[in-house]
Amino acid sequence: MKNKFPVMLLCLFMIGAIYNFWTLRPVRILYVYSDGYGIVNLVVDHMPLTDRGKIGWYLAHREDIQSTYPLFPEICHRYYVTNVGEGFTNHEISPHEDLRCFPAIDSKKNCVIKDYFLIVDENVNENTQFYVSDGEVEYQMTSEHKLEFIPRPEALQE
Secondary structure: OOOHHHHHHHHHHHHHHHHHHHHHOOOOEEEEEEOOOOEEEEEEOOOOOOHHHHHHHHHHHHHHHHHHOOOOOOOOEEEEEEEOOOOOEEOOOOOOOOEEEOOOOOOOEEEEEOOEEEEEEEOOOOOOEEEEOOOOEEEEEOOOOOEEEEOOHHHHOO
């Protein structure tokens, strides 16, 4: 029993250190593609582990993204925050079928797997919607700037 306590304490310390290392390292935006009309694709190296952390990251960088990649005003805007995963790949030889390719990249390796960390819909006269885990979990920003969970219709039927 005496030998288990230091091992458990060491394990808890290591879990805390790994969690802090993951959440404290800055998210790097590796590539951005904007259609100039209503969609911006952000390819990032990682995101915070929690839904609230992912949304918080977007909200903290929202103004920078919108000023750097302006879209048409008075229309719905959609932002895709995509996981770079294994890196950019060639669509001709990739074993994956669901790829997002960026024609502006001057290389055969100009595609990433469609693995979205976060999808954000910003509508002119509506609350901002956040979709996490490829759209399986949905949140919305209320008019009081609070984040609220929106239950999925199929979840209500169970």
